[in-house]
Amino acid sequence: MAKTSNKQYAEALYEVTQDLKGSDLSDAIKTFVEILVRDHKLKQGYNIIAEFERTVKKASGVVELEITSARELDKKIVEEIKQTFGKNVEAVTQVDESIIGGIKVKLEDKILDGSVKTQLKSLKQQLSN
């Protein structure tokens, strides 16, 4: 049998628990933990929870952003960036001085790179050709 991935566990849990409430929910979670024990997957618990969070966010249309800038960003700018990517946006901000200037936005599996560091790098490449 092929191995079940963390993502598959998380998705299964999400589907089962979606419409449950109260004691039914506790029962479902108990059964799920028992399945994890049976499959020796308990130590993957944290990863499965993280995966579950991602699944829930995706299902409810929440977009996760990771904004990296060289200096602390103004609240207003952060808001503006969030607006550009949709309504339901959760943003984490980071400060990384090595990018010199500009910002980098990470969106799921994509990075929008507008940092001065990357632009200098491509300028260097263009000049050396």
Add this chain to the structure above:
Amino acid sequence: MSTNAIVEELKKNISAFEKTVEVEEVGTVIEVGDGIARMNGLIKCQAQEMLEFPGGVMGVALNLEEETVGAMILGEFRGIKEGDTVKRTGRILSVPVGEQMVGRVVNALGQEIDGKGDIATKDFYPVEKIAPGVMTREPVHEPVQTGIKSIDAMVPIGRGQRELIIGDRQTGKTAIAVDAIINQKGQNMKCVYVAVGQKESKVARIVAKLEESGAMEYTTVVVAGASDPASMSFIAPYAGVAIAEYFADKGEDVLVVYDDLTKQAWAYREISLLLRRPPGREAYPGDVFYLHSRLLERACNLNKENGGGSITALPIIETQAGDLTAYIPTNVISITDGQIFLETDLFYKGIRPAVSVGFSVSRVGGAAQIKPMKKVAGKIKLAMAQFRELEAFAQFASDLDADTKKQIDLGYRITELMKQPQYSPMSVEDQVAVIFAVNNSVFDDVEVKDVAETEVKLIEFMNKTKRALLDKIKVGEWDDKIEADLKSACNEFKK
């Protein structure tokens, strides 16, 4: 160019530079170890695509699975850790190619490692490429002169052929390949020597030898050393043939030596097992045959419409205790157009190069010899075959009839004549003269121990007095008159 002009040029370039926001597709490392990394993300990653790890280390995507991508890391993998961000590059693994590669020592990625500065090439060739098809090829017809008597006479190699050099350790496999490269001087050949998993000291020695004999003027050396990651050993032969393909596409002839493919197979086995591909016989993965067949199939002799270039491949395989029936040797024997088999016994008997005449074959054969060589070589091949049959009786010397004895004596003399020290390739016209002489009984009354000395004298005599005749032979002319002239020259020498 004045300083101002440079400044202006720079200003122009910089103002022309467009600021763009780059969109990069990334993934996250979830597992790393022994030159292999597993990542999630990288949704649109292609097979064989280059990936960029933090710190500029490159990797190649090999396994595309449902949730993860498995990649081999080209270079230092110790700095990579779980959670690192990996970028797609959108490029298939390729190496720089061009005239500038000639005379250089590079690693498996085509980067210089000889300290002679950057290699400024314009073109890149993909490391993996489908071999030329049927309609672009033509039969092998031109010889590769290795300068080694026993090979040029008995197992001739043609341009575009794949001839395997196989034997135990320390039987002189590399020596044959290096001699062949040295002898390509002035023969319109480019050479690529690919060292896979070799000791760096050995490679350094070979490079020094090639430089000393002037062979580096037309040779590129690709090195994946014993301490480099397995991924480098795996791709080095493909990088070597990519460099060769550049020249072949321009209509030039190229000789590629893969030293050796056993180690490449080991490296591929290591990578495959780490990627959890199922092991098969001798723990090699199921596609280890394809590993070598797709490499050697890229050796070719292109027809006129496709430029007329050629790639000759000399793969080397190391056997364990002469075992030709192991997995990798049988595979490569079946792929190549013949093999030169080197034997430990012969080597220690002092017959060097230790070519085993019985087991060595060339499936292209006479088509890859110039006419004079074809004429004279047939006779000694036959003589050697008969000698091998009779050799066992040699100890009953006194009871043998005259014919048998004569045959055995001739066999000993030919064997002696086929000996040749390392780094002393012989021109084809000299070879023809010597073999013609032994066919025409010049050596019959020479003691076996004096054969080598007489050979030197014969070549000296021929070059001094019959140079015009040798020049004719060199360009492949052969008729009754030349034969008669050569015969009289031999008689003249005997006196």
